[in-house]
Amino acid sequence: MADLTMPHVDAVIIGFGWTGAIMAKELTQAGLKVVALERGPNRDTYPQGAYPTSIDELTYNTRSKLFQDMSKSTLTIRHKPSDQAVPYRQLAAFLPGTGVGGAGLHWSGCHWRVTPEELKIRSHYEERYGKAFIPDEIPLQDWGVSYEELEPHFSFAEQVFGTSGQAYKVNGEIVGPGNPFDADRSTPFPLPPMKNPYSAELFKQAATEVGYHPFSIPAANASGVYTNPYGCQMAPCTFCGFCSGYACYNYSKASPNVNILPALRQVPNFELRAKCDVVLIETDSTGTKATGVIYVDEKGNRVTQPADLVILGAFAYNNAYMMLLSKIGTPYDPTTGEGTIGKNFCYQNENSIAAFFDGDKFTNPFVGAGGNGIACDDFNADHFDHGPLGFIGGAPMWVNQAGTKPIGGGPLPAGTPSWGSAWKKAVKDNYTHVVSMNAHGTNMPDRENYLDLDPDYTDYLGRPLLRLTFNWHDNDYKMANFMVDKMGAIAKAMNPKAMKVSAKKPGEPFDTRHYQTTHMGGGVIMGTDPTKSAVNRYLQSWDVSNLFVVGSSAFPQGLGYNPTGTVAALTYWSAKAIREQYLKNPGPLVPV
Amino acid sequence: MPDTKWTPSRRAFLLATVATIPAVTLSGSLLPSGSKAFAADQAGYTPVFFTQSEWAFVNAFVDRLIPADAEGPGALELNVPVFIDLQMGLPYGYGKLWYMGGPFRTAAPSLGYQLPYAPRDIYRNGIAAAEQAIQQAYGKSFTDLDATTRDEVIAHMQKGKLAMAPVPSDMFFGQILQNTHEGYFSDPVHGGNLGMGAWKMIGFPGARADYTDWINQNGAQYPYGPVSIKDQGI
Numbered sequence: 001m002a003d004l005t006m007p008h009v010d011a012v013i014i015g016f017g018w019t020g021a022i023m024a025k026e027l028t029q030a031g032l033k034v035v036a037l038e039r040g041p042n043r044d045t046y047p048q049g050a051y052p053t054s055i056d057e058l059t060y061n062t063r064s065k066l067f068q069d070m071s072k073s074t075l076t077i078r079h080k081p082s083d084q085a086v087p088y089r090q091l092a093a094f095l096p097g098t099g100v101g102g103a104g105l106h107w108s109g110c111h112w113r114v115t116p117e118e119l120k121i122r123s124h125y126e127e128r129y130g131k132a133f134i135p136d137e138i139p140l141q142d143w144g145v146s147y148e149e150l151e152p153h154f155s156f157a158e159q160v161f162g163t164s165g166q167a168y169k170v171n172g173e174i175v176g177p178g179n180p181f182d183a184d185r186s187t188p189f190p191l192p193p194m195k196n197p198y199s200a201e202l203f204k205q206a207a208t209e210v211g212y213h214p215f216s217i218p219a220a221n222a223s224g225v226y227t228n229p230y231g232c233q234m235a236p237c238t239f240c241g242f243c244s245g246y247a248c249y250n251y252s253k254a255s256p257n258v259n260i261l262p263a264l265r266q267v268p269n270f271e272l273r274a275k276c277d278v279v280l281i282e283t284d285s286t287g288t289k290a291t292g293v294i295y296v297d298e299k300g301n302r303v304t305q306p307a308d309l310v311i312l313g314a315f316a317y318n319n320a321y322m323m324l325l326s327k328i329g330t331p332y333d334p335t336t337g338e339g340t341i342g343k344n345f346c347y348q349n350e351n352s353i354a355a356f357f358d359g360d361k362f363t364n365p366f367v368g369a370g371g372n373g374i375a376c377d378d379f380n381a382d383h384f385d386h387g388p389l390g391f392i393g394g395a396p397m398w399v400n401q402a403g404t405k406p407i408g409g410g411p412l413p414a415g416t417p418s419w420g421s422a423w424k425k426a427v428k429d430n431y432t433h434v435v436s437m438n439a440h441g442t443n444m445p446d447r448e449n450y451l452d453l454d455p456d457y458t459d460y461l462g463r464p465l466l467r468l469t470f471n472w473h474d475n476d477y478k479m480a481n482f483m484v485d486k487m488g489a490i491a492k493a494m495n496p497k498a499m500k501v502s503a504k505k506p507g508e509p510f511d512t513r514h515y516q517t518t519h520m521g522g523g524v525i526m527g528t529d530p531t532k533s534a535v536n537r538y539l540q541s542w543d544v545s546n547l548f549v550v551g552s553s554a555f556p557q558g559l560g561y562n563p564t565g566t567v568a569a570l571t572y573w574s575a576k577a578i579r580e581q582y583l584k585n586p587g588p589l590v591p592v
Numbered sequence: 593m594p595d596t597k598w599t600p601s602r603r604a605f606l607l608a609t610v611a612t613i614p615a616v617t618l619s620g621s622l623l624p625s626g627s628k629a630f631a632a633d634q635a636g637y638t639p640v641f642f643t644q645s646e647w648a649f650v651n652a653f654v655d656r657l658i659p660a661d662a663e664g665p666g667a668l669e670l671n672v673p674v675f676i677d678l679q680m681g682l683p684y685g686y687g688k689l690w691y692m693g694g695p696f697r698t699a700a701p702s703l704g705y706q707l708p709y710a711p712r713d714i715y716r717n718g719i720a721a722a723e724q725a726i727q728q729a730y731g732k733s734f735t736d737l738d739a740t741t742r743d744e745v746i747a748h749m750q751k752g753k754l755a756m757a758p759v760p761s762d763m764f765f766g767q768i769l770q771n772t773h774e775g776y777f778s779d780p781v782h783g784g785n786l787g788m789g790a791w792k793m794i795g796f797p798g799a800r801a802d803y804t805d806w807i808n809q810n811g812a813q814y815p816y817g818p819v820s821i822k823d824q825g826i
């Protein structure tokens with residue numbers, strides 16, 4: 001164990017998931033010498049995705065083979081600022097990634113574009129519903145970037161990911177039976193939509209019957225053979241059902257490893273160092289310029305990596321964590337509402353319904369792909385009148401059959417005991433005869449939902465753990481119940497023999513024991529006002545202008561859709577600003 | 593991979609047993625104790641982690657969590673106790689997959705597991721404490737209770753009502769139930785789910801992983817039985 005200093009590079013990237021990989025590609029293409037540091041091990045289709053050993057629920061999902069190493073580090077959680085936080089000791093509610101590819105290696109593939117209104121959520125709601133509609137405890141704010149500005153980057157990200165889908169409107173013209181609520185697009189999807197499993201087909205018929213507008217979920221699971229703009233190749237998805245939580249054995253699911261890394265490996269001005277855990281972004285004596293990063297390598301050496309430009313792409317809340325550890329920006333204070341680092345942590349307000357059918361109707365839920373399915377957007381974003389409802393936000397509703405496996409298990413009818421003969425009979429009778437549907441809702445920020453450093457718990461290096469203060473609030477309960485009511489209409493139209501509705505009940509606390517999603521956001525949010533946001537519209541730190549913080553950490557609120565399509569577009573947007581503006585004239589891209 | 597060389601003889605034994613006993617007599621209610629029905633077979637496997645009395649407890653417990661009956665195989669037939677014993681020797685058993693830093697505080701149940709015990713400790717402490725509490729209440733060991741009383745005890749534990757420390761009974765119950773589901777439903781390569789019996793019962797095709805021709809069958813049943821990783825030559 002020694003203190004080492006590496007040769008200077010133009011840019012250092014912290015984390016090699018989707019954001020790190022996109023930045024690495026963009027910045028090396030601009031001629032910069034780039035080093036990417038990833039805390040976890042090297043990973044790729046082989047061996048992590050190799051058939052048949054990857055088709056193993058116990059090893060991969062139940063025992064978390066690809067997820068964050070909890071023995072080294074975690075975060076602590078509490079429900080409100082006056083509570084004492086305790087560690088999130090066993091992975092359950094969310095499954096953060098580690099290693100080359102990040103969570104991008106084992107994500108599902110639902111690939112969305114944020115709606116135009118959500119990017120200007122405060123102005124939009126104020127304009128349509130009046131200023132008084134947004135309660136004081138919900139610190140909503142606009143993102144500072146428009147859909148039109150991001151559109152080329154959404155389009156390019158879809159080309160890179162090889163996304164399968166059906167466009168509705170391209171360059172102002174209706175081109176097919178896509179999502180009629182979609183904003184205009186400059187390009188169709190690079191691949192046609194995926195085929196539908198039976199469950200999704202039932203949902204489509206039922207949603208149409210009740211007057212909603214179903215469409216195919218855009219999926220970064222390839223519906224055909226494909227070569228992306230970087231020359232990386234994908235093969236058609238086989239609906240193997242071992243998708244979310246697994247590395248794809250088949251080169252069908254978009255990942256940094258399949259869709260970017262093969263093109264980066266050839267590049268002489270790029271180096272990827274795995275098992276390098278960044279502990280700090282170093283700043284100079286003024287605190288306004290980053291000089292590089294310090295990391296601990298596999299052997300325990302403490303290594304300084306000097307760089308002119310620092311890119312922080314460590315995933316959602318990890319970005320806020322690194323900012324707090326590095327003492328960059330002002331930590332958020334929930335009592336005053338001042339400070340920005342850790343502010344507006346947000347998550348996903350997901351609620352579900354299971355519809356059960358007779359034994360002669362097989363839905364075969366083991367067939368599936370992570371991004372596959374049918375959705376309807378009638379109650380997402382602001383596609384419906386919120387005026388009389390008294391809540392902000394919405395939820396796409398869908399059957400997203402990613403592959404139900406037996407240990408995780410499928411839903412069972414209400415009242416089923418959890419063991420014994422009756423349990424066994426219920427599993428036997430229902431496993432292949434159920435349709436699961438979700439309302440995958442927004443989560444608005446709350447003044448009391450935030451991130452800071454824990455005073456008591458530490459990680460394997462002695463760093464304080466990140467502390468998450470989070471709970472559901474009125475807005476979430478109201479929305480949850482509205483959504484299952486609307487989705488219930490679809491479920492009933494399927495004519496099931498029984499239904500089970502799972503919606504948050506008022507007062508029910510955030511429960512870390514059950515998987516929800518790994519779609520966290522906020523903590524280093526973007527905006528136009530340096531007193532209310534941590535990064536500007538180009539994801540550049542207001543405080544340290546040679547630091548760019550990329551990821552869902554920039555989201556001022558939690559989206560109805562899954563985040564990664566928007567994360568990728570924002571990363572390309574930030575990269576373009578670095579390439580075309582920052583490199584010519586390093587310094588703040590927006591005057592402070 | 594765990595050494596499961598002993599399985600063929602066990603499989604042979606079980607097949608012979610199943611062939612000669614009508615399905616209905618396999619149901620726990622007709623036997624004083626399901627574990628005793630298979631006791632002869634335990635000679636084929638020597639537990640690595642569990643002591644003999646712990647082993648008897650685990651066998652008797654999982655036998656009630658997933659009993660053998662006409663619907664399909666029970667936990668014992670599918671080697672669930674063997675699976676659990678093997679898991680205890682892996683990093684999981686030693687708590688290496690969990691954050692185990694202190695201090696350990698009591699917190700709202702919704703904030704998840706907060707005890708300083710790894711799975712090995714949970715079983716070791718839990719079995720001893722449960723047996724003690726059961727002795728007090730019933731004057732017998734769990735393994736000597738009849739099936740109905742065992743179920744009563746388990747239902748009590750599930751609700752956290754069997755007074756035991758340091759591992760509370762609902763927590764201990766949850767740990768065994770989780771591991772039982774794992775051993776029942778995981779790939780046979782891990783030592784449980786013998787002959788893919790649980791997969792056959794529910795219609796899960798295991799490691800087939802290619803449904804290109806079967807994406808939408810319009811409500812029809814998938815036509816093929818399961819395959820395991822092991823069957824693929826590994």
Ligand SMILES: Cc1cc2nc3c(=O)[nH]c(=O)nc-3n(C[C@H](O)[C@H](O)[C@H](O)COP(=O)(O)OP(=O)(O)OC[C@H]3O[C@@H](n4cnc5c(N)ncnc54)[C@H](O)[C@@H]3O)c2cc1C
Pocket residue numbers: 014015016017018019020037038039040095096097098099100101102103104105106107108109110111112244245276277278279313314315316318370371518519550551552562563564565567
């Ligand atoms: C099971 C699952 C399913 C999902 N499904 C979907 C989906 O269908 N659609 C969707 O849009 N999104 C989905 N997501 C979310 C998606 O994976 C993330 O949005 C995406 O990966 C974010 O990219 P990122 O680069 O910000 O973070 P990541 O991909 O997580 O990469 C961040 C990397 O940074 C590394 N890192 C962290 N700290 C340090 C440090 N100090 N030093 C060095 N390296 C560090 C991490 O190890 C990690 O590899 C899913 C996630 C999971 C877990």
Ligand code: SF4
Pocket residue numbers: 221222236237238239240241242243244246247248249250251252253368369370
């Ligand atoms: S479902 Fe398709 S994309 Fe997902 S892992 Fe399987 S083959 Fe790959």
